[in-house]
Amino acid sequence: MKQIKVLVVDDSPTMRAIIRTYLQRDPEIAVIGEAGDPYEAREAIKALSPDVITLDVNMPRMDGLEFLEKIMRLRPTPVIMVSSMVGEGAAASIEALAIGAFDCVAKPAHGNPGEAFTELAGKVKAAASAPRGMLGAGMRHAPAETDFRPNGHIVAIGASTGGVDALFSVLSAFPANCPPTVVTQHMPATFTTSFAQRLDQNCAPQVSEARDGALLEPGRIYIAPGGIAHLEISGTRNLSCRLVQGEPVSGHRPSVDALFRSAAALGPRAVGVILTGMGRDGAQGLLEMRQRGARTFGQDKETSLVYGMPRAASEAGAVERQLPLNAIPAAVLDCCQLESRMAR
Structure with missing residues (x-):
């Protein structure tokens, strides 16, 4: 069985360990590397060619959103963002999804990672199967003609x-x-x-x-x-x-x-x-x-x-x-x- 290769990027060693633990409970997933900031992650991506990346929104040395944009532009790879659920973290998560992140998971609250990461392995597996051509390929349209006449639907x-x-x-x-x-x-x-x-x-x-x-x-x-x-x-x-x-x-x-x-x-x-x-x-x-x-x-x-x-x-x-x-x-x-x- 070919395992899904995951790179975990987070500035907290504790959080990286938690993510690794929960992902490696699934036999179809292998955490092949970790990085504490986007510069370390960039080298790890080149060396390890991960199938999926988990990325903290708030990162040192380079903002997580800026790094996500670079990934989508230079080496499209499925990325699952890990973020705080409130305030700026929530807004950043929405921005990440608009840039091209595959999905987001919320960071654990009150020291309960089990609840926060219940769906993480499933999302990693879905991300690994996503068509690469769809990543970051957002489509926008001009608003419809102004003579639209609603019929009560x-x-x-x-x-x-x-x-x-x-x-x-x-x-x-x-x-x-x-x-x-x-x-x-x-x-x-x-x-x-x-x-x-x-x-x-x-x-x-x-x-x-x-x-x-x-x-x-x-x-x-x-x-x-x-x-x-x-x-x-x-x-x-x-x-x-x-x-x-x-x-x-x-x-x-x-x-x-x-x-x-x-x-x-x-x-x-x-x-x-x-x-x-x-x-x-x-x-x-x-x-x-x-x-x-x-x-x-x-x-x-x-x-x-x-x-x-x-x-x-x-x-x-x-x-x-x-x-x-x-x-x-x-x-x-x-x-x-x-x-x-x-x-x-």
Whole structure:
């Protein structure tokens, strides 16, 4: 069995030891080297050719984000960022994902690395399988034409690993008067605040974290708060956001399945989109949407950083049309405007 070669980059010897310990519990992973700063890491990358790199956001001698940009530009390699969950650390993690990091994990809080690194080995294995051509290959679009005329539809979008860049691509193409759009992106708690702020700065519509009871209005995009509650659509005429406390659904909180199932109640008034991500979350909920008359779209394999969630949804019969990422915004908006040109 060929093992996945990992380079651990962190200025703390203790943290490097913790990461090494948790990764090497998986027989498919081998930690082949460690580095305490980007200059040591650069030499280690040349000498060891790792398959995956774990990288601390806050590094001595060179900022972790600057080093990440150099990796993506000069020697694209899957990078998993390790960061504080709050404040500047959360904002830096969102910036890292936009630059091209494969994923982020939060540093342990209160000396409990087990909880923080539960998914680290799985993310390393997924990163090792990611298409190299997709790393750091963010796509952006000009906002849609200003004559967009909404027809009262609601858009629900779900994403996981690779979703930060995919959502930037889709949502930056939406016009200022876009249909009300609700988004569940798998992300650690507190990261979604920075994510929503970053989207708001780069998109024509107004983007914010969802608040319980917030009315769904045109020109607004609502992001599910990470790790806190499920985001659902509530109501029949005057629709609003509902944050539901509860156990994880399909292994996640917030869950894409929970969002899609609530959107299914809207029938043909809803449009569902499932983007890149690991696992199956969203497949059953999207199927329920389609069965109730909603239009449903999935990101194709060629443009997905991780073709897990879209594949599961497609195999379940939940996806009406599978499209490359850059074609999704136009298809969604066409369903949501008067005199739609799209035939079923």
